[in-house]
Amino acid sequence: MTMSDITNILLVGVGGQGTLLASEILSEVFMRAGYDVKKSEIHGMSQRGGSVVSHVRYGRQVFSPVVPEGEGDILFGFELMETYRSLPLLRPGAKVVANNYRIPSPSILLGQESYPEGLEGKIRGMFPDFMLVDGLKIATEAGNPRVANTVLLGALSQRIDIDESFWIEAIEKLVPRKALDINLQAFRKGRVL
């Protein structure tokens, strides 16, 4: 039996990049839209600059908080190499929305390995429904490089059929008051990319 009435989203990036807040907002959106939601992630050790994966699932009734291997419907990547690394978690035909941003790993910093080239093409070759977003650039244009994740969230929201009002409500609930306006602006920029 397939669990086709469940949508599986994976958020991947590097510890400290803010994937936690993004997965938090996503879960809030789905709950507000009336779905059952579960999410799962790892805190602690891996947050110190290591690879991180968050799972968010929504649908009529969700059992497991983790996405079954090879059944991801949407990959939301905050860093390019981590996006590529996580492709095996997806089902064929899945959607990929990723930040065009590179963070060198320790071995790359030391010059022992280099950052892999041509990842964009490789990802597109395997998953044609691929949207690469210059999150940092757009956020900087909007006035604050720190809202890159919200730009990405806006871009992702285009790929998910849920009314915009729920997205706005969730951002209003979870983003600190003083940063709200700039985040809403960033979200709208991402949503029309």
Next chain:
Amino acid sequence: MKEILSGNEAIARGAFEAGVKVASAYPGTPSTEILENVSTYSSINSSWAPNEKVALEVAIGASFGGARAMACMKHVGVNVAADPLFTVSYTGVGGGLVLVVADDPEMHSSQNEQDSRNYAKFVKVPMLEPADSQECKEFTRLAFEISEQFDTPVMVRSCTRISHGKSIVELADPVTGLPAPALVKNPRKLVMLPGNARERHPLVEQRIVDLSAYGDTNPVNRAEYLSEDIGIICSGVTWQYVREAIPQASTLKLGMVYPLPKKLVREFASRVRKLFVVEELDPFIEEQVRAMGIEVVGKELIPLCGELSPGRVRTAFAGTSFVPAVSATPLSVEKLPSRPPNMCPGCPHRGIFYLLNRLKAYVTGDIGCYTLGFMHPLNAMDTCVCMGASISNASGIVRSLQPEEQRRVVAVIGDSTFLHTGVNSLMEMAYNKAPATVIILDNRITAMTGRQENPASGYTLSGEEAPMVNIPELVRALGIRHVVEVDPYDLPASRKVLEEEMARPEPSVIITNRPCCLIKGDCRFEKGTVLEIDQDACTGCRACLSIGCPAIEWKPDASGKKGKAWIDPLLCTGCTVCQQLCKFNAIK
């Protein structure tokens, strides 16, 4: 009202709704956020304890005084708290007493993956295991009721996927009408002298029999009959995986994993043709079911190591008549540079590990952010067993070594870990004159688990100012005569002290004095001037790379053979450690 809560938030909410008055804990992933969330309810007196034994004893005391009380810890914390736990099983409780333990199958942030369910059986207390956040809240409430009804401490077991998973929770109002705490003398029940304890033990055995019968009828355990061909006994998050992986199976979902509801298990077994137990880690349920004389399949199929998932359950059953064999080959990608965790830019631990590496020290390590001193390129940790072990391991290892090797032995331990269980170890080392060197890496916080305050940090859980343990004075009071404080950002001075103290054929303690660079919101950490590498002066010698700072990046030139180092201004905190390594004054 509905809210989306993590398991840890929901356990805290459950404690609030249950009318808990006192909560104590020592941090440990994945349990830490339970107490952090409990502290947001003003009706609960919540505080950090220096270790798990103390946390449990504080909760036991509160319970003896008639208050509902809770202690929280990670799985290995129960090892530390085991002594009071075994005996409070005999005394029973006053107000309800609950110990929440969060296991970490797969060892996402732990040194072992012990299965806490064994403790429930060993200690002879009931254990509840929630399967989502709603149950985290409900079971925490229920645990207090069971505790008072059966006069027993109750364990609630979570795991990483439950504690750090989120799902929707229906909130309720707190209970009312609980009796007010008061001193009630009952020494025959609470003073565990042999004569009294002998009276208590049979009651403990009877309690387990009674609880098993309770579990036969209480909805905390739930049988769901679907296919008659296959029945699966499971609990907690594993039940979720089973429902997803083998949706046609009948399931017996145990909300109380100890003691087993024997009648219910027998009935379930008799109504399915083939019986399985699917459980993470140990064959805990399986062995008990088999001991009842029931035929069951478990660990023949299900892995003993690591966590389960819907995929792993499906793979385990693939090729049986219940799940078709797997045909699709999973997608693969090219091998990529791995991305292990690393100390932060500006971390005060980094320079010390660089020096330990250069001084060819044999480093007995401990648990905290500084365990990352093990990683390349620092490569400066040789052992790490459990909290507090660094000092006692050093004390033991020097005993049979020749003086030239004794000198190389250095123990490293963080402030929180020192206060947790390092103090006793240092007392032993001083007392028995073991000639090793100890470095207390005092970054003024419990960093690894997300920056919790501790008795030497100057603040409490709620952010109030608190008396600060004076670590140098404490160390002296233990009998250590050579105590030196160093600035770990000052490499030459730190090196000199390290060389002197390592050479000394006596116990000595070095204490570092720079705070964690992630402490926000007060004056403990101050950022320095961001450094820059003068690209003309840089010779590409790579000396600055040898500390493995995430802010320093090697930029190869066009040939790929040579290159220069570059500092990311967004990451640099201006700690100056790299600057002190540059022989060409290229870092400004």
